[in-house]
Amino acid sequence: MTDTHAGVVGKLSTLDRFLPVWIAAAMVAGLLAGRWVPGLNTALSAVQVDGISLPIALGLLVMMYPVLAKVRYDRLGSVTRDRRLLWPSLVLNWLVGPALMFALAWLLLPDLPEYRTGLIIVGLARCIAMVIIWNDLACGDREAAAVLVALNSVFQVIAFGLLGWFYLSVLPGWLGLPQAGLAVSGWQIAKSVLIFLGIPLLAGYLTRRLGERAKGRTWYESKFLPKIGPAALYGLLFTIVVLFALQGDQITARPLDVVRIAVPLLVYFGLMWAGSYAFGKAVGLSYERTTTLAFTAAGNNFELAIAVAIATFGATSGQALAGVVGPLIEVPVLVALVYVSLALRRRFTPAPVEVTP
Incomplete structure (x- = not known):
């Protein structure tokens, strides 16, 4: 372990330091x-928010709020001016990511059309939730993450349905492959964005503005944020428990199918993260923004993918199972990549320290 990595990990709380164990x-x-x-599965699925189990929805909101409350919203302008970050992020998320998942799904699951379609849907849903956590744990740029997540959200509303039509119907037709359809409306996607990003983003923004106005930035960042910070990881762990509980029967009943679905996902997460990380380093981005670029490119919006798969193909379909396996593989892989990222931090020139007013 490098001195830099040891120093960063040493500053983490017990909860953060042993995160892989808790997960x-x-x-x-x-x-x-x-x-x-x-009856646990039935009870957890009984109440839904935009096609997602209410306990999962609550876990996601609790998970995202503390991190978005940490964002310094007065610094977002410096992120939007950084074209080395914004344009590569758009290309990686909306051109490279979906194309890579399409290729891997067809190469590795040619005989399993339901799972293949489910994976393609996962590849189309760009991350707007858990990436906030991974970026924060890896000491990425919070403001950059907030901007890129918001940008992905806008493109998600505009492009998801169009890309679904292209990758499930048009492109397979051109290649002489079997085609599939996707029943999803722009409003359904917009609702997902408004619920899972809009609510915690607004709450985080108002918390910072009102907190700083009442007590000042020093109090807000040294006293208030440490109190609410652990809630993000509690929300993450709760979400993971519920996710696995909902699919416990399917996962244990069809372990070989889960393995088949997991293989392209492992390749996808590894290639997207490593390629994005290498690109950020090559174009001269700081460690913080390179890390943010890599995690926002590698992560996926599993809540949207699962909701679309269930709405289109049914809750017990292979497409829905592929959507559920997505986060089950993504969580441990991206946790591991948090530690890889921290270990690589010494290869970057330290960013200038900003003096807090």
């Missing part, structure tokens, strides 16, 4: 609960 425990707890507690 593994949350996965096991969810699987066992879903397998052994009668």
Whole structure:
């Protein structure tokens, strides 16, 4: 372990430092609960928010709020002026990501059309939720993450349905491959964005503005933020438990199918993160913004992918299972990449320290 990496990890709380252990425990707890507690799946799915189980929706909102409350919204202008960050992010998210997932799905699942379609849908749904957590844990640029997530949200509303039509119907037709359809409306996507990004973003913005106005920035960042910070990881762990509990039966009943779905996902997350990270370093981005670019490109909006798959193909479909396996693979992989990113930090020139007014 490098001195830089050791120093960063040493500053983490016990909760942060042993995050992989807590996540593994949350996965096991969810699987066992879903397998052994009668009626749990039905109870968790009984109430939904935009096609997502209410407990998962609440977990996501709790998870995102503290991180978005940490964003210094008065610094967003410096991010929007950085074209080395914005344009590569758009290209990676909306051209490279969907194309790579399409290629991997067809190469590795040619005999499993339902799972293949589910993975393509996952590739089309760019991340707007958990990436906030991974970026923060890896000491990325919070303001850059907020801007890129907001940008992805706008493009998601505009482009998701069009790209779904292209990758499931038009491109397979050109290549002489079987085609599929996708029933999704722009309003359905907009609702997902408004709920899972709009609510915590507005709450975070108002919290900072009102908190700084009442007590000042020093109090807000040294006293208030440390109190609400742990809620983000509690929300993450709760979400993971519920996710695994909802799909415990399917995962344990069809382990070979889960493995088949997991292989292209592992390749996808690794290639997207490593390629984006290398690109950010090559064009001279700071460690913080390179990290943000890599995690926003590698992550996916699983809540939207699952909702679309269920609405179009049904809750028990192979497409829905592929959507659910997405975050089950993404979570441990991106947690591991948080530590890889921290270990690579020494390869960057330290960014200038900003004096807080």
